[in-house]
Amino acid sequence: MLARYTAELILCENNNACGECPCCKNIENDAHPDVVFVKKACGGKYAAEPFREVLKSAVILPNNGKYKVYIFEDCDSMLPVHFNALLKLIEEPPAHLRFIFTCMNTALIPETILSRVTEYEVPDPTTEDCEQFLIDIGTERARAKELSEAFSGNFGECLDILNGGDAKIQAAVRKIAAAIAARDNFTALAELSARTERTEFYRIFDYLANVFRDAAAIKYGQTAENSDKESAEKIAQNFSEKEICDMSEAVFEILSDEVYNMNTALGASYFISGIV
Ligand SMILES: [Zn+2]
Numbered sequence: 564m565l566a567r568y569t570a571e572l573i574l575c576e577n578n579n580a581c582g583e584c585p586c587c588k589n590i591e592n593d594a595h596p597d598v599v600f601v602k603k604a605c606g607g608k609y610a611a612e613p614f615r616e617v618l619k620s621a622v623i624l625p626n627n628g629k630y631k632v633y634i635f636e637d638c639d640s641m642l643p644v645h646f647n648a649l650l651k652l653i654e655e656p657p658a659h660l661r662f663i664f665t666c667m668n669t670a671l672i673p674e675t676i677l678s679r680v681t682e683y684e685v686p687d688p689t690t691e692d693c694e695q696f697l698i699d700i701g702t703e704r705a706r707a708k709e710l711s712e713a714f715s716g717n718f719g720e721c722l723d724i725l726n727g728g729d730a731k732i733q734a735a736v737r738k739i740a741a742a743i744a745a746r747d748n749f750t751a752l753a754e755l756s757a758r759t760e761r762t763e764f765y766r767i768f769d770y771l772a773n774v775f776r777d778a779a780a781i782k783y784g785q786t787a788e789n790s791d792k793e794s795a796e797k798i799a800q801n802f803s804e805k806e807i808c809d810m811s812e813a814v815f816e817i818l819s820d821e822v823y824n825m826n827t828a829l830g831a832s833y834f835i836s837g838i839v
Pocket of ligand 1: 571577581586587
């Protein structure tokens with residue numbers, strides 16, 4: 564939402580992100596030819612291949628205005644290969660390029676990237692803000708309260724659920740994360756092995772990545788923002804920084820799926836054996 568607004572600030576015909584001009588309207592509808600969203604692919608991961616196509620088109624001048632804006636979402640889930648591919652472009656960007664990166668945790672962004680961007684911290688919405696937002700978009704009061712509390716005011720997670728999202732998957736993630744937190748790898752493996760559908764399997768790891776990211780954040784004295792708080796806190800309590808890092812890496816290894824195009828059962832045991 565904020566990334567779009569920033570793109571409007573850059574491209575708006577009235578120079579104030581008016582939300583009314585054709586430029587702003589197109590950005591809001593994801594239809595502006597000079598605004599490129601670089602998103603994670605299905606399965607919630609960035610493709611292992613660096614953004615070859617994206618970067619190729621970056622040198623082409625904008626269609627409409629002065630600038631071309633690239634928005635990279637959740638860049639804390641990018642792999643080193645992506646950051647490396649971006650580095651050169653960020654170092655000496657052509658005058659017509661603007662980059663917007665969004666992420667939850669800047670601790671996961673390499674210093675080489677961080678030193679070349681301006682960082683803006685977006686304050687966390689409170690659960691009350693979230694509840695009010697959900698009511699404003701037509702959610703029933705009790706449901707809005709329940710959701711905003713369950714997800715500690717995370718708008719995105721609440722919207723996911725309201726949009727038919729994946730409550731079942733999140734329940735599974737909670738179970739798996741709780742088992743991992745209790746060092747009960749047997750239960751974690753059994754839960755993971757029960758997921759034979761690939762999209763579902765990867766979605767779980769996507770959520771687990773958030774849990775470990777939050778656990779790492781808690782270790783660094785920050786707050787959990789993006790996942791089931793309780794599991795993240797337990798993992799932060801029961802594991803060392805190094806162990807949490809290793810677990811994150813094991814998750815990303817599964818998500819990057821580079822080495823093995825393995826079946827889910829094999830993936831599950833590979834992951835569990837990697838975290839003990
Ligand atoms: Zn405008």
